[in-house]
Amino acid sequence: MEKEPAGGEAREVSVAHDHTTDVIVVGAGPVGLSAAAELRRRGVSCRLVERLAARLPYAKAVGIQPRTLEIWDRMGLVRTMLEAAVPMRGQLIHVNGSEVARIDLTLPPEVPYGFAALPQYETERILEEYVAGLGTRVERGTELVSFAQDADGVTARLSTGPGGDEEVRCRFLVGCDGAHSTVRKGLGLAFEGGAFAEEYMLADVVADWDLPYGYGVRASHTGDDGSTDDLLVCIPLPGTGRYRMSMLVPPGLTAGATGGSEVAHGLEGGRVPELADIQAVADRLAPRPASLSGMRWASVFRISHRIVDRYGEGRVFVAGDAAHIHPPTGAQGMNTGIQDACNLAWKLALVVRGEAGPALLTSYDAERRPVGEEVVGRTVRHATRGIENDADDITTLMLREAQLLVGYRDGPIVGAPCGPDDAPQPGDRAPDCAGLTTPVATYPLRLLDVLRGLTGHVLVRYARTYADTEGADTGTGGLHTVTVVGRDCPPVTPAYRDAAGEFARLYRPEGPTGFLVRPDGQLGARFPLPGTAKALSGYFATLSDLAP
Numbered sequence: 001m002e003k004e005p006a007g008g009e010a011r012e013v014s015v016a017h018d019h020t021t022d023v024i025v026v027g028a029g030p031v032g033l034s035a036a037a038e039l040r041r042r043g044v045s046c047r048l049v050e051r052l053a054a055r056l057p058y059a060k061a062v063g064i065q066p067r068t069l070e071i072w073d074r075m076g077l078v079r080t081m082l083e084a085a086v087p088m089r090g091q092l093i094h095v096n097g098s099e100v101a102r103i104d105l106t107l108p109p110e111v112p113y114g115f116a117a118l119p120q121y122e123t124e125r126i127l128e129e130y131v132a133g134l135g136t137r138v139e140r141g142t143e144l145v146s147f148a149q150d151a152d153g154v155t156a157r158l159s160t161g162p163g164g165d166e167e168v169r170c171r172f173l174v175g176c177d178g179a180h181s182t183v184r185k186g187l188g189l190a191f192e193g194g195a196f197a198e199e200y201m202l203a204d205v206v207a208d209w210d211l212p213y214g215y216g217v218r219a220s221h222t223g224d225d226g227s228t229d230d231l232l233v234c235i236p237l238p239g240t241g242r243y244r245m246s247m248l249v250p251p252g253l254t255a256g257a258t259g260g261s262e263v264a265h266g267l268e269g270g271r272v273p274e275l276a277d278i279q280a281v282a283d284r285l286a287p288r289p290a291s292l293s294g295m296r297w298a299s300v301f302r303i304s305h306r307i308v309d310r311y312g313e314g315r316v317f318v319a320g321d322a323a324h325i326h327p328p329t330g331a332q333g334m335n336t337g338i339q340d341a342c343n344l345a346w347k348l349a350l351v352v353r354g355e356a357g358p359a360l361l362t363s364y365d366a367e368r369r370p371v372g373e374e375v376v377g378r379t380v381r382h383a384t385r386g387i388e389n390d391a392d393d394i395t396t397l398m399l400r401e402a403q404l405l406v407g408y409r410d411g412p413i414v415g416a417p418c419g420p421d422d423a424p425q426p427g428d429r430a431p432d433c434a435g436l437t438t439p440v441a442t443y444p445l446r447l448l449d450v451l452r453g454l455t456g457h458v459l460v461r462y463a464r465t466y467a468d469t470e471g472a473d474t475g476t477g478g479l480h481t482v483t484v485v486g487r488d489c490p491p492v493t494p495a496y497r498d499a500a501g502e503f504a505r506l507y508r509p510e511g512p513t514g515f516l517v518r519p520d521g522q523l524g525a526r527f528p529l530p531g532t533a534k535a536l537s538g539y540f541a542t543l544s545d546l547a548p
Contacts, residue, residue, distance in 0.1 A: 020170065022348075023045070023046040023352070024046065024047050024154070024156055024168060026177045026182065027050060029178065029320070030124060030334050030338060031176040031340065032048060032050070032176030032341070033128055034338045034345075035341035035345050037075060037131050038075075038345030042455050043349070048139060049144060051177075057297060058121060058297055059120060061120045061328070061333060062244050063088065064116040065335040067339070068338055068339075068403070069081065070112065071338065073452060075453075076453050082116070084126065087117075088216065088235075089105060089212070090102065090105050090214070090216070092215050092216070094217070094220070099287065106398065110502065110506060115401075117237055144156060144157075145159045146186065149173070153169055154173045156168045175319070178322060181318060183322060184308060184323070187312070189318065190308065192306060193304060193307060194306075196302070196383075199300055200247060200249060200303065201248070201278065201299070203273060203295055203297070204244055204295065205242070205278060205296075207242075207291070209241075209289060211288055218386075220285070230281070231246075232246075232281050232286065233246045242294070245281075278292055303328070305379070306326075307376050308369075311368055317344055319340035323337075323340065326376040330378075330382055336372065339368075343367060346518070346520055348361070349455075362412070363411060366411055367408045371406055405429075407428045407429065408427035409425060410427070411427055413524070415524060419510050420510070424506070424515075426526055428523050430515065430517045433447050433507075436498060437499040438497070447503070451517065451521075455478070455519060457517065457519060458479075458480045458516070459479060459482070459536070460483075460517060462503060462507065463485055479536070483495040484496050485497055487504070513526065513528055514532050516536070516539060524539055
């Protein structure tokens with residue numbers, strides 16, 4: 001038995017010292033569940049702790065971006081997600097009672113998935129079941145109290161209630177514990193930014209109105225000075241007529257500004273709007289007459305925009321809302337957090353397995369913090385000016401909102417550019433493509449079909465003839481090899497034939513070319529064939545020897 005350290009109420013706690021694991025993930029929201037899933041898929045042991053006793057039944061983060069669906073495809077999880085989701089086809093934008101824009105969420109035909117909506121509680125349920133199938137359950141009612149790190153690992157104190165504390169030794173600690181993150185505070189990370197003065201209501205309701213299926217609504221009223229003084233945003237959810245609606249809080253529910261230095265972000269307790277409050281806003285702003293019913297829940301929430309000064313220190317890291325918070329405009333937050341988790345997890349796995357040097361983990365901050373900064377800035381602009389006023393052309397706007405333009409060309413672990421400047425380069429997303437055939441299958445495959453379930457780096461070799469691909473070895477040390485040959489080459493096992501010419505069109509190889517696809521679906525290297533051995537040895541040497 002030990003006494004609780006100074007600074008809290010004195011009590012005796014039972015401390016266990018015999019539990020060890022590779023990684024402790026704190027927080028079982030979509031980001032923490034994604035981190036645990038990607039670690040377990042790669043054979044890394046982890047514990048996933050969550051202070052809440054049960055999943056919250058709130059449709060908070062609902063937008064699912066195409067890039068996230070691609071990640072779930074690599075995990076073998078996308079079919080389950082698609083069966084639970086509904087399509088997001090676009091947004092109707094009304095100002096002062098008139099439609100001012102209609103944004104259709106269209107993407108180039110080679111992009112395999114569109115935009116979708118799925119309540120956060122469903123995303124968490126599916127991910128939790130997936131992680132459980134990999135052998136890790138969520139330890140609910142378990143809270144991280146404190147931690148300390150040294151050169152060899154992290155010692156974490158977990159609390160499961162009175163008399164239930166334990167001390168756990170792990171190699172790494174990942175904080176996915178939200179805007180009020182204990183991990184972020186324990187590291188002493190700065191969390192600079194600001195907050196919106198307005199408060200908002202959030203509700204999950206059924207709307208009986210005449211609006212096109214799959215379209216969201218942003219209806220606002222602007223005063224004589226051009227400022228927005230009334231707002232209604234509606235996102236479709238699974239279920240007939242069901243929407244997540246958000247709007248400005250009426251004066252009777254406003255609590256005023258939050259004082260002190262504590263971050264004010266997310267749902268607040270105590271003040272619960274009633275259906276009549278939501279209906280009143282719909283009566284003022286909805287583009288069609290709407291009768292609301294079936295309210296599952298409602299709350300008041302606040303919005304801040306902040307980002308940490310670094311995504312980790314030593315053996316401890318933060319991801320998702322623990323690292324960056326911003327307006328929900330464009331459904332960027334949860335999806336950005338999931339990509340944080342995927343970026344970090346494959347690097348942790350290589351380090352845990354001894355296949356890369358610990359300094360590889362410094363690339364997590366180098367790659368992901370610029371992405372977080374861009375997302376925070378963009379969502380604040382869209383929240384204050386409207387997405388319809390974005391300066392980008394509509395194609396670029398849609399690709400960026402879909403998170404398909406996220407890249408790390410300037411990162412420390414990508415190879416040198418090769419080939420045309422406007423072709424996919426190291427650091428860019430590896431595009432999907434259709435029309436790959438084999439001598440046996442009577443149907444064409446997509447590149448994602450070929451990559452599904454693979455957890456390591458994948459070497460994709462392209463040549464106009466099979467003889468130009470430097471043999472057919474399958475790789476070693478977790479490296480998988482896929483061979484693609486030109487559309488005019490006869491089908492030869494084990495190569496995939498680029499029968500539709502889509503691979504050549506999208507990747508634009510100049511002669512026989514190798515493409516190294518990272519575990520997170522980004523290109524790590526691009527190089528001419530022959531030259532595989534030299535290119536791979538240089539790339540993997542970078543992972544092993546990266547200087548901090």
